Amino acid sequence: MTKEAALSGFAKWRRDIADSIYEEISAMMSGHFIPYHKLCFMAAFLTALIFSILFTQMGVIEAPVAVVDLDHSARSAKFIQAVDSSRDIRIASVFHTPVDPVYLTRHDNVVGVIVIPKGFEKGLLNGTTPYNIGYEADMGNPAQNGEVFESLNQIAAQEGIPVNAENLQALGPASAQSSGSSGLTVSIRRLFNPTNSLVPVTIAGFLYFFSGIFFGITTLMLTGRVHVMGQWENAILNRGPSAMIARLIPYALGYTAAVTIMTAGLVLFNCMPFKGNYLAYLPSLFMLPFSIGLIAMLITWSFKTPANGASFMIFVVPPGFIMGGMTMAMGELTGTGWYFAHLFPLTWQYSMYRDFAFRGMTLSQMIGPYGEYILYVTALMMLVTLRFYLERRRLLRIRDRQVAALAQVPGEAA
Template sequence: MMQNIIKSMLEELDAMLSGHFIPYYKVSLGLAAIVSLVFSIVLSHGAVFEGKIAVIDLDGSNYSTELISKVNTSPYIEVTEVIRSPVNPITLVSHDRNLGVLYIPKGLEKSLKKGEQTVRLGYFADDTNDAQNAKVLQSLNEYIPELGAELSVGKIAALGLGKEGIEATLSPMQLKTRYLFNPASSSTISTIIYFVYFFSSLTYGLTSLMIIGRLKVTGMWQMAIERGFLSLLARTIPYALFYTTALTLITAILVIFGQLRFEGNYFAFVPSVFMTGLAFGWLAFLLSWTTKNPGEGAGRMIFLVPPGFIMGGSTMAVGIMPIWTYYISHAFPLVWLFRFFRDFAMRGRSLIDMLATYGAYIIYLTVIAFVVMMFVERVKKTANAS
């Protein structure tokens, strides 16, 4: 048994080094390095630091001009154009021209001086991408009330209240936000590392999806089946080791050079990467089981890696998914890897805290291995019957 497992692993290493198939030992390291470098440069900011907005100023007063100037100097906002006549805001955000449009109604200055009613400014947000407007909306929601409060200070001061009393009257309750895991909005902590894991998983998934077809084309399929399901599963171990090595190396480089914060123990995180490598390989066997050549298996990539990237919390909030979708998403290995990364790297959870999740992941791998065993036994029975 052990001899067959070792033979299967060595055969996969020979295939990698032969030059006739994907040289995964090179691709795994090279792609991870390239992706981390390119996206670190392209996505140097994790947030829109100068969110461009247009302003429709129907008041045209001295105060509205002053207001626009103050908004333009506030954090995360850049006023690109001021329109002093009614216009459809859609035209101002088309072609990614602006992230949104601030609307200043007519009679702003007059209403503020009288102080008879609250003046409501409008903001038309281009929500084709919610993330783009996050900092702009946050800044406007904080800054506009502050500017409005400045106008009321003189009136309230006449009541004889002290500084603290004036502040309490103008703003009886405030909300202060503290960002727990990424206060600097660093892309390396979230977006870039997700891309590194995603593209590394794509190449590994592509390689593993071609194994079954390669065994059939090279005439080794029957021998692989006769050795048993454990020997077949063991063929993914060399690839999983290179997959783990590549991600570990790139992560270490990012941490050493201060581009990535890893709060937990990386050695406690490593098993999850290796287990993800096994999961990708074993699922690839099931997906490509009926294929007759490597190219046919590669065509089934869409079912292996991308769903985990989409539903793993890298492109959208996990909380917006229905509960049944959340549970089904764990059928994809990348969802598990992203979950482990967030808990270990960003939240700093310990190995003890993650034992339950590791246990669930082991059960997940056991189920996949059991299904592979059933497939192998069925092929054996068919061969013996014929």
């Protein structure tokens, strides 16, 4: 090959690369495809802004914990006060009669239950061996109790040492040498996940998340597809909002069927727990994709092409996965953050899943959460309906202007 041919081939190679890059930039900015030049900055900015605001106080996590105080003594009250004053634990409620810890952890109300047995004060004052209190930890999300375990052990050591030191001092100088040992220890029982395995939680979390991703991409392109197929005006002007919302039903049924079949297989092979009644849980599972689809409609209502809608997936499904309590502790979301997390369907669904699958709640015990979930879906339907009628009014105005313009043409010709 001659030098001139080599230079010519190199120039063509550079030109081809430059042309390819230019074509992709042109497509990106044309408005007919995903506008990644805008989306990349939008996603990075919103992610950094929103989560930095939500997690500003992550260093001070007050995990809600219930207490069953069967001793009801001055010493147990002092211990409860010490726990409530700690950085990582907040006492949500105190009971002085036996209560089932599973019942107390329902709906993610608390991350665990401290059980102070009867005779607590007497055992500390009279005994010279370590005295145990119990902690029933909700391990539906193993991430939420790490700080609680550490804080409880520290508080138990601090609260137990003075009592033990007094008792050992009374026994004589030899015993007083070991006065640094604690007279109080914490016995931990892990509810719903005795082996502290991440597998059941991880499998369930990703099953709903990745299925939701594909469902979300499909429904985010739905309104754009209706535009492209020339069905938009007919759907708005000649049909009602219920007909528009009904377009989500076949997709939601497919999602529900697929997840149900996979769940059955995983439960059969002991890869996932499910202690409750799946038929009672099934309506909530249908509500998940249905609500994802409603949000997708709201976001992409004015998009003319399917590709534009697909680019907004990050704002529909992932936030619920991050803040829904399957990957991080719900206790880290306090105040505004907790309400923000419940704007996303997966947050609701993960809570329902933990109640039915891990805690074995019955339908009657889930009336409250079901009612709240239904109100959430109803609010989304009302927003879609409002958007529908605003669009109908816009199209009617356009049609009236077109009719008026056509009516003026004969007069002008005359």
